[in-house]
Amino acid sequence: MSEKRVVVTGMGAVSCFGAGVERLWQGLLDKKSGIRPVSFLAPGSYRSTLGAEVPWTALAEHEDCGGELQTPEEATRLALIAANEAIAQAGLAGPAIEAAGCVLGTLCSSSRVTAEYMRQFALSEIARADTTDADVAIVSHQLNHVVGRYRLHGPVSMVSTACSSSTDAIGYAADFIRSGDAEIMLCGGADIISEFAHAGFCSVFSITRDVARPFDKSRTGFFIGEGAGMLVLESLEHARARRANIYAEVLGYGLSNAAFHLTATSEDGSGEALAVRRALTEGGIAPEQVSYLNAHGTATHHNDLTEVQVIRSVFGAAPKIAISSIKANIGHCMGAAGALEAIATIKCIEHGFIPPTLNSSGDVDEALNIVIGDGLHLPVNYALSESFGFAGACSALLLGAPHLIDQASV
Amino acid sequence: MTISQSRPAFLTGIGAITPFANGWSPTFQAASAGPIRYAPWPADLEPPTANAALGLVKDYPKEKYFTDRQLRVMDKAMTLASVATGFAFEDAKIDEAYRTEAGDEIGTIFTSMRGEVPSIYRYCSPLIVSNGKSLPNPAHFPMIARNVACGQVALRFGLRGWSTMIASGELSTMHALGRAVSLVESGKAPMIVVAAYETLSKISLHHARVFWRKHGIYDQLFQDPQSNADALIEGACVFVIESEDSALRRGVTPYARFGRVTQGQLQQPTAPAFRDIARRHAAKNETDRIAASFLVSSRQNSPAENEQAMLAALTENASPLSEIRTRPIFGDGGSQTPMFQVACAAQMLKDGKLAAGLLAPGTAPADGVPPSGATVTQVGLLGGYGLLSLGRA
Structure with a gap:
């Protein structure tokens, strides 16, 4: 039985630039950054209080969750806004979307509610009858809520592989379509700035005190962002039968565990490279065919050195592949980073243009083609997006341009 | 039964840690003998009923896999999952030499409903109790990641295959097994370790109680003191799932x-x-x-x-x-x-x-x-x- 091919027919995003894929893309084109002091972190409480919050007040007009489905959980609200956009863009409604499945990935979803729950528990403030947040204070609330909002009854699941979560989720969702378990999948993820995570990353000196400079020798770390990225995946046959607009093909994905350290990426990049190679193998694409890599690019000392090793290992010592990171623009959106970066990658394919890596001279390795300055006009046929996370989690996604669908030998 | 797949997946190893036995064979023997009597729910945590019971894991051979120094920076989720994985490898006749040779192709798919809760609470407590005046211990930071036990097992046993953590709540184990079987059937992964584990603490017990009450099943729980059907239990169960080719090549008899x-x-x-x-x-x-x-x-x-x-x-x-x-x-x-x-x-x-x-x-x-x-x-x-x-x- 031949596996079904999987295409992207809808995208939705929320970032520090606001709601909408176009706002995200325009922010990247305008070389904007959402970095600023996080509103709920007291000045001086940490070595850095920088982050990239979403404009919550401006997002209110985009919330259409139905009265009974309102939730106090912020990441879930972001997921719903992005899902609404993705589903609308895909032109799906009613029974067509209800038949879909859903896979989400997150790290910090429900963390603020959980923190309040734990605070009340620690201070013995929870009364016996207080059951308000029991459902919300579990990470799968985001999944349950999105599934309930659209009355989805296909395969549903959730992954939590730290900062590689939503890249993993997109690949997992694609597998449900390839295997014939679903024709349509909603996938991606949403995350918020969690004080727990911020405190932890500050304690290991990962949060920058000025700006993020991915792939620059003077890099000093990242800032946490928040947002959501959602994609509608569909079997090629299903999308064509209803004449849906196709934005990209999901050619393959790969996962691995670096098995090196619980919080640091590896020194030689070999474990991380396995995920990239698996994505290429599944897609049947040679490394030299890939013209663009949306890197994890956190701007930490270790990550960027590791990523250079991964790139050299997979693509050669002086590869032509164009490389960029959008984390200096929107921050490191944790579990949502992979989905937002996948959307940015698809926009690069669509426009034949790669926005620059902000604040970077790209001097971490002069042999690499880090996109800086004013960006790069480049036709992109095949592109990769890679994500790495705590506990060795690695994921990579291989995307193809829609005009190649009838040419691809997959 | 007729199950037809192009590349069937086989269960070749089981590792278990429960409150009443360590290792799968003793666990199944004890299970076959009849109901287990678990300890009462702690009185200071408002037991849901007078019959409420808990099963906590106390003794398991974690020193076999880790030094005292290593154990000091690990939580119970990490040690339970690691030791149960060790049991599963022994059961599947997978030794260190094999893992060294084939570790890049051995995947790790882990799942837990609430296994991370005790460590998140431990990490967060200084911050939330002091209202931001005290900072968490950086050494506890990795343990707030839900996939940290997965990473620890990958690190301990040198496993770099397909790796993920399923966190979809009450159905997450079915999801983990489904994903593992699918990856093996599709030919992407020849072998995957699937692990499910839970640890308990006062706050996770409290949350369970509140959750039950919210969903209106509070009064249905613990009706039968002999049944244990609603007793909260710690432990871990780990499978080695592999392709037919892999099982045949190793000469192992699948379950x-x-x-x-x-x-x-x-x-x-x-x-x-x-x-x-x-x-x-x-x-x-x-x-x-x-x-x-x-x-x-x-x-x-x-x-x-x-x-x-x-x-x-x-x-x-x-x-x-x-x-x-x-x-x-x-x-x-x-x-x-x-x-x-x-x-x-x-x-x-x-x-x-x-x-x-x-x-x-x-x-x-x-x-x-x-x-x-x-x-x-x-x-x-x-x-x-x-x-x-x-x-x-």
């Missing part, structure tokens, strides 16, 4: 062969909806009907009518099937309890007989007929469902 997993979300729990699930599951496994000779029911905290409707749909137009109930032994262990459902089914398929102590009343099979296949069911409180079929290897 059972996996069928495919059917999973989804019920929006309306009606009889036709359950019949549709049963029909789709049969179709996925390329049979006219579920030709299992026994069922392993979840008896979870879901509304009992949903569980019964699922079983009725699976047995519709079929001969009466034997039913295995593992909850009275393994309790409500969150993610690892469904793993034990599957493990018991696989062991009975390998043994060629059903364990009398686990049979539901009145469902004993005809004498002399070895079981040919099993279907394991899960119906969750929030509408998720999962079916997994197993055939004899």
Whole structure:
């Protein structure tokens, strides 16, 4: 039985630039950054209080969750806004979307509610009858809520592989379509700035005190962002039968565990490279065919050195592949980073243009083609997006341009 | 049972840690002997009922895999998962030499419903109790990542294959097994370690109690002090799942062969909806009907009518099937309890007989007929469902 091919027919995003894929893309084109002091972190409480919050007040007009489905959980609200956009863009409604499945990935979803729950528990403030947040204070609330909002009854699941979560989720969702378990999948993820995570990353000196400079020798770390990225995946046959607009093909994905350290990426990049190679193998694409890599690019000392090793290992010592990171623009959106970066990658394919890596001279390795300055006009046929996370989690996604669908030998 | 796949996946190793036994063979022996008596729920945590019980894991050989210094920076989720993985590797006859050679191709798919909660609370407590004046201990930071046990196992045993952490709540174990089987069947991964584990603490017990009350099942719990069906249990269960080629090459005798997993979300729990699930599951496994000779029911905290409707749909137009109930032994262990459902089914398929102590009343099979296949069911409180079929290897 031949596996079904999987295409992207809808995208939705929320970032520090606001709601909408176009706002995200325009922010990247305008070389904007959402970095600023996080509103709920007291000045001086940490070595850095920088982050990239979403404009919550401006997002209110985009919330259409139905009265009974309102939730106090912020990441879930972001997921719903992005899902609404993705589903609308895909032109799906009613029974067509209800038949879909859903896979989400997150790290910090429900963390603020959980923190309040734990605070009340620690201070013995929870009364016996207080059951308000029991459902919300579990990470799968985001999944349950999105599934309930659209009355989805296909395969549903959730992954939590730290900062590689939503890249993993997109690949997992694609597998449900390839295997014939679903024709349509909603996938991606949403995350918020969690004080727990911020405190932890500050304690290991990962949060920058000025700006993020991915792939620059003077890099000093990242800032946490928040947002959501959602994609509608569909079997090629299903999308064509209803004449849906196709934005990209999901050619393959790969996962691995670096098995090196619980919080640091590896020194030689070999474990991380396995995920990239698996994505290429599944897609049947040679490394030299890939013209663009949306890197994890956190701007930490270790990550960027590791990523250079991964790139050299997979693509050669002086590869032509164009490389960029959008984390200096929107921050490191944790579990949502992979989905937002996948959307940015698809926009690069669509426009034949790669926005620059902000604040970077790209001097971490002069042999690499880090996109800086004013960006790069480049036709992109095949592109990769890679994500790495705590506990060795690695994921990579291989995307193809829609005009190649009838040419691809997959 | 006819389960047809191009590259079938086999269960070749089981690792177990429970409050009453370490290792799969002693665990199954104890389980077959009848109900386990667990400890009372702590009085200072407002037991849901006078009969409420808990199963905590106290002794397991973590020193076999880690030094004292290593153990000081690990939490119980990490050690439980690691030691149970060690048991599973021993059971599957996978030694260090094999892992060194093949570690890049051995995947890790982990799952837990609430295993990270104790460590998140420990990490956060300084911050939340002091209202931001004290900072958390950086050494505890890695343990707030849900996948940290997965990473620890990968690190300890040198496993760099396909790796992920499923965190979808009450159905997460079915999801993890489904994903692992799918990755092996598709040829992407020759071998995957699937681990499910739970740890308990005062705050996770509190949350469970509040959760039960919210969903209106508080008064249904612990009705039968002998059943253990709602006792919260710590522990871990780990499978080694591998392709037929891999199992044959290693010369290992599998417990059972996996069928495919059917999973989804019920929006309306009606009889036709359950019949549709049963029909789709049969179709996925390329049979006219579920030709299992026994069922392993979840008896979870879901509304009992949903569980019964699922079983009725699976047995519709079929001969009466034997039913295995593992909850009275393994309790409500969150993610690892469904793993034990599957493990018991696989062991009975390998043994060629059903364990009398686990049979539901009145469902004993005809004498002399070895079981040919099993279907394991899960119906969750929030509408998720999962079916997994197993055939004899």
